[in-house]
Amino acid sequence: MPGFELFSDLERKEVNDVLDNGVLMRYGFDGMRKGHWKAKELESELEKTFGSSHVQLVSSGTAAVSVALASAGVGAGDEVIMPTFTFVASFEAIMMLGAIPVLVDIDDTLTLDPKAVEAAVTSKTKAVMVVQMCGSMADMDALRQVCNIHKLIFVEDACQAIGGTYKGKSLGSIADIGCFSFDFVKTITCGEGGAVVTNNNDYYINADHYSDHGHDHIGNDRGAETHPFLGYNFRISELHAAVGLAQIRRLPEFIAIQKKNYTILREALSQIPEVIFRTVPQGGEESYAFLNFFLPDAESAQKVSGAFKENGIDVCWNYYQNNWHYIRKWNHLKELKSLFPISKEVKEGLKYLQTKTFEQSDHYIARNISCLIKLSWTEDEVRARADKMVECITKIISKR
Numbered sequence: 347m348p349g350f351e352l353f354s355d356l357e358r359k360e361v362n363d364v365l366d367n368g369v370l371m372r373y374g375f376d377g378m379r380k381g382h383w384k385a386k387e388l389e390s391e392l393e394k395t396f397g398s399s400h401v402q403l404v405s406s407g408t409a410a411v412s413v414a415l416a417s418a419g420v421g422a423g424d425e426v427i428m429p430t431f432t433f434v435a436s437f438e439a440i441m442m443l444g445a446i447p448v449l450v451d452i453d454d455t456l457t458l459d460p461k462a463v464e465a466a467v468t469s470k471t472k473a474v475m476v477v478q479m480c481g482s483m484a485d486m487d488a489l490r491q492v493c494n495i496h497k498l499i500f501v502e503d504a505c506q507a508i509g510g511t512y513k514g515k516s517l518g519s520i521a522d523i524g525c526f527s528f529d530f531v532k533t534i535t536c537g538e539g540g541a542v543v544t545n546n547n548d549y550y551i552n553a554d555h556y557s558d559h560g561h562d563h564i565g566n567d568r569g570a571e572t573h574p575f576l577g578y579n580f581r582i583s584e585l586h587a588a589v590g591l592a593q594i595r596r597l598p599e600f601i602a603i604q605k606k607n608y609t610i611l612r613e614a615l616s617q618i619p620e621v622i623f624r625t626v627p628q629g630g631e632e633s634y635a636f637l638n639f640f641l642p643d644a645e646s647a648q649k650v651s652g653a654f655k656e657n658g659i660d661v662c663w664n665y666y667q668n669n670w671h672y673i674r675k676w677n678h679l680k681e682l683k684s685l686f687p688i689s690k691e692v693k694e695g696l697k698y699l700q701t702k703t704f705e706q707s708d709h710y711i712a713r714n715i716s717c718l719i720k721l722s723w724t725e726d727e728v729r730a731r732a733d734k735m736v737e738c739i740t741k742i743i744s745k746r
């Protein structure tokens with residue numbers, strides 16, 4: 347997955363364009379920049395890639411989620427439904443707006459279970475945020491239906507799934523508003539960066555203004571612009587956008603490499619009847635950024651995870667033991683450790699985290715192994731890795 351593995355002269359050239367004229371900011375300085383508008387160019391490349399009307403670049407994926415929610419009007423006291431298995435950024439981005447994260451179970455897709463979402467809707471629910479984890483997706487039609495019935499905003503975090511599709515549409519472009527991250531370890535990287543994607547013109551205008559102090563971006567005198575509403579600074583720099591511009595043009599190449607490596611590993615593991623791959627909803631195609639599979643029980647998964655480590659099989663995780671991607675070990679969030687006071691409403695709204703258990707999520711996450719697919723592996727390396735993985739799993743399964 348990490349696009350940095352294949353950095354080349356293409357990235358260097360785009361960055362040098364920016365350094366040559368010295369304009370590192372994405373807005374203004376029209377005369378100095380010699381026609382270089384890297385952020386604007388990257389936005390139009392992304393619009394083409396996703397088949398979306400609008401893309402607003404921002405400073406990170408976490409910023410993208412906050413900006414997306416704010417642009418859709420989510421704020422103080424609103425409940426936002428999100429999955430138990432995600433990156434902590436989902437929780438953080440909701441908290442930043444004074445809204446309340448409502449965690450619900452995932453299913454065998456490793457993403458939001460539509461039935462769990464339906465059961466969690468209350469009169470305070472404002473949005474549902476699906477997170478397309480590890481290169482695949484939720485049942486988007488089922489979630490769309492829940493959102494339509496309850497008139498909820500549908501938000502899609504596709505930070506880990508660039509290049510994946512559902513019924514022919516790019517992941518990240520299917521819900522009302524979508525989010526991407528271009529941080530250093532994502533398939534397409536800017537170093538740091540993110541994007542908000544939408545076909546909704548109002549949301550787009552909101553995101554454009556909100557991510558730059560509320561500037562309306564009319565005319566070419568920044569000091570004379572008006573500010574229709576409160577905003578902050580979540581801008582991307584031209585240097586970061588330049589790296590992303592070179593990278594996005596390579597997306598088809600990166601996805602093809604991921605698919606090739608993924609397929610070799612998957613075919614090898616398919617020989618083991620006890621290995622069950624994650625469910626991909628009908629009409630979905632993964633981005634092949636990860637290969638995810640389930641073992642028969644939690645103990646086997648832990649043992650396999652340990653055996654992988656001992657045998658040099660890196661970049662594979664059992665997220666049940668992980669501090670970053672699963673609710674189980676988010677103690678600082680369960681205990682609401684914050685530098686500044688948190689509103690009574692949010693404190694009240696998060697009390698459930700002290701006691702609520704997520705057996706269904708535990709059932710899937712404890713048995714899951716998630717393997718990152720790297721771009722820089724040679725075919726021989728992937729084949730050797732596949733053999734080693736089969737050997738480790740078979741040994742542990744046969745001893746059960």
Ligand SMILES: *Cc1c(COP(=O)(O)O)cnc(C)c1O
Pocket residue numbers: 405406407408409432433435436477479503504505506527528529539540
């Ligand atoms: C990486 C990631 C983010 C956050 O992106 P940053 O650019 O690191 O802030 C959000 N959600 C998911 C699912 C991610 O994988």
